[in-house]
Amino acid sequence: MKVLKFGGSSVANAKTIDKVIEIINEQSNKQQVYVVVSALGGITDLLLQAGNEASTNDNNYKNTLKTIDERHMETVKGLIPIVSQSAIISKVRSELNKLESICEGIFLLKELSPKTAAVIAGFGELLSSYIIAEAMKVKEIDCSLQDSRAFIITGDQQKVMVDYEETNARINSLHTNNKHKITLFPGFISRTKEGEPSTLGRGGSDFTAAIIAAAINAEELQIWTDVSGMYTANPKLVKQAKPVAHITYQEAMELSHFGAKVIYPPTIHPILEKDIPIVIKNTFDPENNGTLITRELAGSQKAVTGISHIDDIAILSLEGSGMVGIPGFSKRLFETLFLENINVILITQASSEHSICLAIEKSEASKAKAALDSVFEFEISKHKLAPVKIENDIAIIALVGDNMYKHQGLSGKMFSTLGKNNVNIRAIAQGASEKNISVVIEKKDVKKALNILHEQFFEVKTKQLNLFITGVGNVGSKLMEQLSQQKEYLKNKLRLKIRVVAISNSRTMIFDESGIKLSNWEEKLAQGEEANADAFFEKAKEMNLRNSIFVDNTANPNIARVYKKYLAESMAVVTCNKIACADDYVNYEELQELSRKFNAPFLYETNVGAGLPIIDTLNNLIASGDHVHKIQAVLSGSLNFVFNNYKEGVSFHDVVKEAQEQGYTEPDPKIDLSGVDVARKILILARESGRVLELEDIKKEAFLPQESLDTENVPLFFDSLKTNEAHFSNILEKANKESCRLKYVAQYSEEEAKVGLEYIPADHPFYNLEGSDNIVLFYTDRYPKQPLIVKGAGAGADVTASGIFADIIRIGKN
Missing domain, CATH: 3.30.2130.10 (VC0802-like)
Incomplete structure (x- = not known):
């Protein structure tokens, strides 16, 4: 003997009820079954809504009753052949007329008592069980419809206190003489000892089935719903949630008490003493094993169920x-x-x-x-x-x-x-x-909390990172390519799943919590809403996703000013934008403090050497107890490219133009050639070394003529380079005469920090620096004479994007 219970989602309409009848009939061919059904999906809510509307003199209760009527009529017409519909429709309409009369009385009295509310709420189960019983009879399936109110007795209308002695006696009396293959009960409804209508509480159909199963010592209680068992978390909020094959009564009670909607909490109590297994099954996937609930589990079990x-x-x-x-x-x-x-x-x-x-x-x-x-x-x-x-x-x-x-x-x-x-x-x-x-x-914070805990306790250690990317020009577009290219490698080798959930450029921005496809992001972005840095942050905050990382690929000071907001919300910040770290020292220190306080990584490796691990190397030296005395560096890949390619027969203007076109310079090359960019880089290294310095403390020895420095836009700047070609030719000629090469050098020592163009002799480590390479010499306690050298490509969209990518991965691996 088995007891089967079907919830509202299983009996939502004629189509789903057909599936239910098929399942019931199949099981009844093997053994006698008792079946408990809920109201049609959503009907109980509508019934209570109608009652509440009537009690407040809201005429809309009539429209609500009309909706209830239509749902039941549609179900009857979808289940029952036309020739058999008349009597059934008449019976359903008769019950609905009673409901309407009750609601009219509530409307006139402006009062909804607990007793009347119980009567109204019970109409859903009474109607659904009648319709399903008639549908089975039409299919010539042996079925007996019983009224649960004649068997389940409670002590109070408001408190669910079942009189088990009386209830069990009544159910056993029925069971003793019951010869029907299928016995159908409406769930949820009951009656007090005084004969007044009562209910078992919302979700009470599960309870009805458990009471019946315990009374007749059933072999098994099956609860049929729209999911394949109890899940490790709510699958509507956690996509990675999965069904649990086997749990204990205690675990099921804990999970159901704390919100798991698959089973009504009191359900377990009546059958716990009888050791009756409960199986949670999926009406729409009946072959799935679902979840088995018993007193004990065999074999090993995870710490968290x-x-x-x-x-x-x-x-x-x-x-x-x-x-x-x-x-x-x-x-x-x-x-x-x-x-x-x-x-x-x-x-x-x-x-x-x-x-x-x-x-x-x-x-x-x-x-x-x-x-x-x-x-x-x-x-x-x-x-x-x-x-x-x-x-x-x-x-x-x-x-x-x-x-x-x-x-x-x-x-x-x-x-x-x-x-x-x-x-x-x-x-x-x-x-x-x-x-x-x-x-x-x-x-x-519920959705984020559920996902990060599920990731921690149930998933193969694959960490999901959610990226909010602003700036998709040269560097940003290369980063998108790299993210797409490395997607499978990151997942399989590093157990990282990186999703881009927001993108912004200077014109538009787009958001997609499920992840933006990297194959067509440009088309989507072109159709996005108007870009705004503050609105971008507010949306990121509203989305409230776990492991959120804000990625800034711009050189925009307005974007840099927003970092503090992200860090204060525990969102990591990865940036190649040097403005924030080269800002007033108090702002630099505040960013560091926010990062520590809110445990939000703030990574800016690309601020100094694009993809080179310069800041990381310096931080490791200091963290291990070393002390920096001096730093000498060629930190501008763009300037190195310019002076390596500036030769006799080539104009300075053309070399700078080529550097810009190849992505080695900022969009405005004057930022690089004025020395401001290099000054920011050495300032950042000085600060990372522990010095309190401001940008104005860096001595800048300009090689550009004042006319070029005073230009107001990029075209005028390039025009000035042409005008002043003789100035640049003189610098090149002097270098050639002295057998030196031109390098723009940044230096930091305990006495001073400066940047400027220098003539490098053949025996200097900087002499053979080729292309757009950078080089940094660290002189420390451990490296006093022979410096620690970091050397490699220091400019270009590809290497800068790879540096940003490396910072993202570093966050993911922590």
């Missing part, structure tokens, strides 16, 4: 010296809530007894505060207690697993994972059995 959550929670906080060491305080507190019929979901109290925190349903918060403020009125008036404080828009996340107590560090791993992603924990609760660790967080 599932992650669940409850939305729409409020936190009540009581604080004050008036509760410290006072016997009976907690009794008064919880007794007050009990008398108000308010369920406490979570409790946490400081060991000092100075404060206590309770989680309850948001809808009951005001009532709870009023009751508690009244009970503790004397203590509040004497300032021994503060008035009850309410915090709304709160949620609870719970890790659940019978084996959690066997694994060390789970709490720490949970808290650190949330903390790294700026999810603030407001309260914590953990039972001594260690089957559940619950944390209270803000509701807005």
